[in-house]
Amino acid sequence: MMSVQTSQKIAKVALWIAGFSTVAVLIVVIGYVLFEGLLHVNWEFLTAKPKKMGSEGGIFPIIVSTVYFTALTLAIATPAGVGAAIYLTEYTREGKITKIIRFGTEALAGIPSIVFGLFGFAFFVILLEPVTHGWSLLSGALTGATMILPTLVRTSEEAIKTVPLSYREGSLALGATKWQTICKVVLPSALPGIITGVILSIGRVIGETAALMLTLGGSLRMPDSIFDPARTMSMHLYLVALEVGTQPAIDKAFATGTVLIITIFIINSTANWVMKRFISRMS
Amino acid sequence: MNDKLKEKAYEKILLVSAFVSVIIIILIGGFIFKEGLPLINKVGLFEFLLGKEWHPTDGVFGIFPMIVGTFAVTFGALILGVPLGVATAIFLAEFAPPRVSRIVRPAVELLAGIPSVVYGLFGMVIVNQILMTIERTYLANILRPEYQRGYSILSASIILAIMILPTVINISEDAIRSVPREFKEASLALGATEWQTIYKVLIPAASSGIIAAVVLGMGRALGETMAVIMVAGNTVAIPDSIFAPVRTLTGNIAIEMGYAAGDHVKALFATGIVLFIIIMALNTLATVVAKRGVGRS
Structure with missing residues (x-):
């Protein structure tokens, strides 16, 4: 013993x-x-077009597509996410409605990305084809937006909750309406926290692959509009490594992986920096 | 428009955006069932779930090998990932000096942020290479030649174990930290050592949170697609060894959706139904377990 x-x-x-x-x-x-x-990341890799299915050349159009895709996804998801958070914190008490909404957000957070992909394919790519033009940046972004919504709702809600009640009371006492109070007092105070949530969502969007395989199209060309198919860096890494698979392609996959990791590192650091300033200002 | 009407309109808009998640979850369920259910009816539920043959071009749809494959890699990931994850959580909550947790915590965060394809690439190139060398050097006489390529349940489990670490660590740590201080102080005052306090007081008190962490980690592993495709080999066969290549439910959808047509597409949506139901059941379980814990303490 x-x-x-x-x-x-x-x-x-x-x-x-x-x-x-x-x-x-x-x-x-x-x-x-x-x-x-x-070793394989250099100026040419970042600024040249891919050749031979991506096993040679660079990833410039793919970087541009990734930026477009991320911006579009956030533009769709942020208003809905922040709106939901405002409603949950400012307009309701805990009850039946919040329970249903919370169930929806939590369930959405747990669904595997490939299932979002199936949904996006059936709904945005096939059914809404006249609007989205099938496999396109728009179809991909709509699918991506549904995926990051739970994170956005949760982080925005946390941020809005930290705004002291006295701020709202002060504003209302001066005669402002509820909506004025939200727009001019609550949201500006909660902004850094909301921004942190948005930045963290960028990380999720950039890392996403499975759902985009079924919705974004995977084209290597530079997209001209949101109705063009495209591919993100994560998708490119997968397609180059698995579907091309030669040694030069694997090298390009690692180079793409390196760019991805550095991007994620910058995103996480920025989010932490914003959050730290937010916390020190609120306390 | 007067101010009162405006206020009402804003409230309604916000109410709608709050319900977007609910609407989407209904749409997701609706579309997947609408596309997949007719095929399950056509093939028969038992034939579909327990059929051992998958020849989509000949109209034979049995996903049993994929169900086994999914649970095999998931349990492998839990066996490897949960002990390390929970131990790290205890370390962070109880032992780590602030200077050390300032390193460990961002590391866990970064681990959660790395895209799954990067883990897949790492697994495909390095983990599979190492496994293949071991299989060919030490196990060459025991294993069938097709089990000596590195692509296997084992490699998928290793990669998934790394990927579920952040989930397991974060939720377990929260659970351990939420145990009231008095519990710990009372135990220490009675002369128990730190370790006795941890495994006789803290872990039992935090057990529901830790179980919730494990269930959520399980959900993450079950739902992972890209990394698994890259390392598991994707052979449709019921595995009989941890060195066997397998295909998962998620992998099945992602691999075949690109070229499927007709009933084949429906069968992939039907695979999605199975996945959807498993995940919803797991998440409900996690919520119930976590709530029970809150109610008790």
């Missing part, structure tokens, strides 16, 4: 190892991708 002190020591060491293993896993994954990819 082990003494109590010994098991305490062993447990402590084991838990320290667990903590460090988690960090080590991250370092190994990121380190390996950067190690394989950084």
Whole structure:
């Protein structure tokens, strides 16, 4: 039988190892991708068009498509997400309606992206073809918007809840209407928190692949409008690595992975920076 | 328009946007069932769920191998990922000095942010390579040649285990932190060591939250698509070894949707129905478990 002190020591060491293993896993994954990819990331890779299905050349049109796609997705999802958050915090008490809304948001958050893809394909690509032109940036963005909605609602709600009640009372006491109070007092105070949520959603949008395989079209060309098919960097990585699969293509996949990881790193750091300023201002 | 009317209009607009999620979830369910259900009726529910053969071009639709494959990689991921995740959560909640958690926490965040295709690429190129070397060097006599390519349940489980770590860590840590301080103080005051306090007081008190973390991690693993396609090999066969290549339900949809037509498309939507129901059941379970925990403490 082990003494109590010994098991305490062993447990402590084991838990320290667990903590460090988690960090080590991250370092190994990121380190390996950067190690394989950084060599192939250069100015030409970032600014040239892809050749031979992406196994040669660069990813410029794909970077542009990723930016278009992300902007469009956020433009669709943010108003709905923030609107929902305002309604939940300012207009209702906890009750039947909020329960239904919360159930919807939570259920939506858990659905696998490939199921969103099936839905997007049946609804936006096939049924709404006259509007979306089939596989297109618009179909992809509408699908993507449904996916990030739960995150946006939750983060915006948290941000609006931190605005002190006295701000609202002050505004209402001065004779402002409820809507004026929301627009001129509540939202500006909650803005950094809402922005953090939006930035985090950008990360999700950029990393998404499965749903876009069924809705975005996967074209390598530079899109001219939101009705053109396109592909994002994540999709490009997959298509190049798996469907081309030659060694130069794998190198391009790692280079794309490197660009993705650096982008995500910048996004996370920005979100943390905004959040930190928000917290220090609110307290 | 006068101000009162305007106020009312704004409220209505906000109400509608609040219901967007609910509308979408109904639409998703509606469309998937509408497209997939006719095929399940045509083939027969039991034939579809328990059929061992999948030859979509000949009209034979049995997804049993994919169901087995999905649960195999999911349980593999839980076996590898949950102990590490929960241990890291305990470490962060109880042992980590602030300076260390300032490193671990952003690391977990970044781990959650990395796109799944990057994990897939890593798994495909490095994990599968290592597994293949092991299979060919040490297990060459035991394993069938098609089990010596690295693409396997094991490699998919390893990659998924990494991918569910953030979910398991974050939710478990919250659960452990939400245990009232008095519980811990009372235990320590009675002379228990930190470790005794952790596994006799904190973990039991946080158990419902930790279970919810595991269930949500399970949902994440079940729903993952791209990374699994890249490492699992995607053979439609009931696996008999952790070195066997498998196809998952999600992988089945993503791989075949590109060229499917007619009943084949419907069969992929029907696969989506199965996935949808499994995930909804799991999420409901997680909510129920988490609520029970809140009610008790």
